[in-house]
Amino acid sequence: MSEHPPVILWFRRDLRLADNPALQQACEGGQAVLPVFVLDEEGEGDWPEGAASKWWLHHSLSALDKDLRELGSRLLLLKGAADEALAKLCGETGASGVFWNRRYEPSIVARDTALKKRLAEQGVQVRSFNGSLLQSPLSVTNKSGTPFKVFTPFWKHIQNLGTREPLGKPQALAAPASWPKGEALESFGLLPQLDWADAFGEEWTPGERGGQVALAVFRERYVGKYSQQRDTPAVRGVSRLSPHLHFGELSPNQGWYAMDRQEHEPYLRQIAWREFAHHLLFHFTDTPAKPLRPEFEAFPWKPDSRLLEAWQKGQTGYPIVDAGMRELWKTGWMHNRVRMIASSFLVKHLLQPWQAGAQWFWDTLVDADLANNTMGWQWVAGCGADAAPYFRIFNPITQGERFDGGGDYTRKWVPEIAGLPDKYLFKPWEAPANVLEKAGIDLGNTYPKPIVDHPRARQAALDAYAAMKA
Ligand SMILES: Cc1cc2nc3c(=O)[nH]c(=O)nc-3n(C[C@H](O)[C@H](O)[C@H](O)COP(=O)(O)OP(=O)(O)OC[C@H]3O[C@@H](n4cnc5c(N)ncnc54)[C@H](O)[C@@H]3O)c2cc1C
Incomplete structure (x- = not known):
């Protein structure tokens, strides 16, 4: 325990101890470190x-607390507006600094920028990483100094x-002299009331160890066969690292550093798609709600709750x-190939707005990610950066035959x-009685x-596209 004022380490979407730049810097100062997580639902915009x-x-916070306890520390949980909670915590503990790893979603950038200013006015040093x-999206622009819109x-x-090599994990964490009062994890109410997520625990191990x-x-x-098997949902061909x-x-x-740069290039490319999605969201801030290609604002969607359901x-x-x-x-996850087929079916065959699909994925995916989800849906709907052309319509019968033969x-x-x-x-309606x-x-009864x-839905989608263009 240290008698000196601590620095606050604000955990956000960086729920790990290894390769955590903010944590490493917080430790280097030699002061006590006060790890905190704030549940701020309104702050998520x-x-x-x-x-x-x-x-x-819920499970990730529990795992992080356990890992911190092994280092002689723990995770303080707070609830409410993050700016208020942190300003108050600094006052209570006399903390000299707040360190965090940046998030790049537009509303979070706005909130964090204001918070930085507020804490600085309070005399608290803020450092973000x-x-x-x-790469930080700020440092990535094309030759003309504008954001990239094409992946290659x-x-x-x-x-x-180039990339930064991963950092190690601290061996110990100096705990503050006293712990401010926090919330119990259960009081966050993160677990569903229904038994819907019961099977998730069999599929996943949230937390840093589970990820490692x-x-x-x-x-x-598996990575050796990634190119051959990544499009086959029946086999374990992909990493399932997204959550x-x-x-x-x-x-x-x-x-990145766990892989061979040449041999595993197809896999590293996918990590770069994630990077590209964050780059797009950072620069095109209204894309979670609006198409990147403005002409798609006139697309004649036909919202229909029966079809959506x-x-x-x-x-x-x-x-x-x-x-x-x-x-x-059932599992909170869907294979990428099938995400493409199912989302295309919603926006093209059923003519439902891509935003309705994105919202459903947001609620049901354990890897729901504003950047990746937005890019994925806009890609499928043909209205995003480097998107699939709208008129290329996946056939759900042949896609099934091809990828789940x-x-x-x-x-x-x-x-x-x-x-x-x-x-x-893949076409039960053609089967003889x-x-x-x-x-x-x-x-009609059992299925x-x-x-x-x-064929009719395909034609209707093409007609809708033609109407938009006209
Ligand atoms: C309509 C739609 C919505 C999607 N929504 C999300 C989402 O909310 N969250 C999410 O993480 N991914 C999303 N994806 C991208 C992709 O389907 C998942 O990242 C992937 O299926 C996760 O499985 P994995 O970890 O086994 O991927 P792997 O194939 O093992 O890829 C490794 C990692 O690369 C990244 N990645 C892979 N493919 C993509 C991609 N197309 N775009 C961006 N990053 C990618 C992921 O972080 C992934 O974990 C969406 C795709 C579509 C078509």
Whole structure:
């Protein structure tokens, strides 16, 4: 314990001890360190954590507290407006400084900038660091000094800039002489009332250790086959590191340095897509709500709560779409290939606004991330940076056949049609009556008939696009 005034380490989306620049700097001063997390739902602006993220956050905070206790410290939990809570905490403890790793979402940047000023006026030193991206978005611009809007030149640029090697983990943390009163984690009310998230615990281990294990397992067993298997949802071909990266239990630098620059380039490229998404959100601040390409503001969407709900529940009658939506509901995650198919189906086949899909993903994904989710949805809807052209419309039947040829993924998540032969698995409505009967399917009762007709829906999407252009 130290009698000197502490420095406050404000944990945010950097819920780890290793490779944590703010923590390292806080320790270097030799003062006591007061680790704090503030639950500030209003401070998140229009995007307070969704239900699945809250589940994750609860367990991640619990894990961080445990890890801090092993270093002789612990995590102080506070609730309410972060600026008020921190200003008050500085007053109470006489803290000489507040250190944090930056977040780059627009509303957070605005809040933190104001807080910096306020604390400085109070005589408190504020130091902030980049702990969540390979490069701070401020330092990345193209040759003309403007933000990148195309991925490939961005990727080349990032590679040329080089990256920071990961930092170690402190061996001990000097605790403050006394601990201010904090909240109990349970009082945050982050866990859902319903039993909906019960299976999440079997799928995930939130926290820094969980992230490290997931990275090591992926590095040892799977990254070598990433290029061949990353589009096959039935096999373990991808890293499933996204929630760990989102909550900062793992830094992108740790992921980057765990891999071989040449051999694992396809994987590092994906880390760079994450980086690109943050770059876009930082520079194009209204894109969570508005299309990056303004002409899409005139797109004739046809909002329909019945269609939206069928999609959310995995009851569209298109098996690969339904499989993805049910995987999402059950596990809080969906494979990237299926995210692309399911989201495309919503915006093109069902003509529902991409914002409605983004909102659902926000609430149900454990890796819900404002930058990645916004870029993903705008990419699919054709209205974002470097986006898929709108007129390229995924066919949910052939996509299923191509990426889940053996049907294992679809049969797992849509068990009521598991008995269908492969030939009809992605188009049960084409199966003859005796085949359906043999598989125990009463189409329209045990599994829905297709909610829209693919060729007609495709044409309607193209017509809507033409209407927008006109
Ligand atoms: C409509 C839509 C919405 C999405 N919403 C999110 C979201 O809210 N949060 C999220 O983290 N990802 C989102 N993605 C991107 C992608 O689907 C996930 O990052 C990926 O499926 C996570 O699984 P993984 O960790 O196994 O990925 P891996 O393939 O192992 O990739 C490694 C890491 O790279 C990053 N990454 C991979 N693909 C992308 C991508 N296309 N865009 C940005 N970063 C990427 C992720 O951080 C990921 O953990 C979305 C994609 C789409 C099409």
